[in-house]
Amino acid sequence: MERIHITDVAPxxxxxxxRVPVLTGAKLELIRRLAAAGVQSVEATSFVSPKAVPQMADAAALVPQLKTAVPGLRCSVLVPNLKGLERAHAAGAEEIAVVLSATETMNRRNINMGLAEATxxxxxxxxxxxxxxxxTRAYxxxxxxxxxxxxxxLDEVVRLARRMHEAGAGEVVIADTIGSAAPGQVKARLAALREAVPVDRLAMHFHDTRGMGVANAWAALEAGVRRFDASVGGIGGCPFAPGAAGNVATEDLVLMAAQSGFDAGISTDGLIDAVDYAEAQLQRPLGGRSxxxxxxxxxxxxxxQTG
Structure with missing residues (x-):
């Protein structure tokens, strides 16, 4: 079976x-359960302003503990700028991600700067x-x-993806931030994006706002993409994107891949354990469509087994 690579971005x-605060130890345990399920890559935290995103205020405390808690797990952290990079590096991060929005207004709402400056x-x-x-990764x-x-x-998305690739990003992650994409659009955008960025450097990040997250992932698979972001239990949203629902659930993506001839190397039973734990921490039901x-x-x- 052909392999696909999934980065779990739930943490x-x-x-x-x-809204429910999650303690550093609980975040570590969630990441540990993801690793135990076979997840090889996670986005662990972000070095953003604690005032803007209070849930990430413990980033500098979390990162140094990851090597001991989950040895061998590839852990990425989000950084908004050079100051965030300095903090991440001081904490021991080995992989960082930057986020560049493809519109002027979204950049101003998200990071308080225009598109040209953000680029x-x-x-x-x-x-x-x-x-x-x-x-490095670049969204x-x-x-x-x-x-x-x-x-x-589309031409703006392609232009920015090319800029991020030329800047040396190891992965360029194309994000459907508000979950509005449909499979036909995914294929059309990827046809153009593949002309600007090698397909093995492209990853897709889908949200499930309209219930098409897995269908969009399948369209991307058909277009040659083998790298995806997903979130166990479908946890997600965006504080700066009104109406965005959770990310496509890791368990849905793993199941779809397995039943379609692809191997993510991840146990769905292990993912259920992670979902159960996340439910207890967030105090509400979680889980993808499957x-x-x-x-x-x-x-x-x-x-x-017991019978």
């Missing part, structure tokens, strides 16, 4: 918008990270639609 993108800051941050020997956010400006022009079926299958297997 950062999933938790950043949650320069992202390029400077990527260059500085490479000088430090860090792995192109609102790559389909912007909650403030409407449809995002979670009820997956739980039934696990119970049947246990009954067979």
């Amino acid at each position: 950062r993108d999933g938790l950043q918008n949650q 320069e800051v992202s390029e400077q941050t990527l260059a500085a990270a490479q000088r430090l020997g860090l792995r 192109v956010a609102v790559a389909f639609d912007c909650p403030f400006e409407g449809a995002t022009p 979670i009820t079926w997956l739980r039934r299958q696990r119970e049947k297997a246990r009954e067979t």
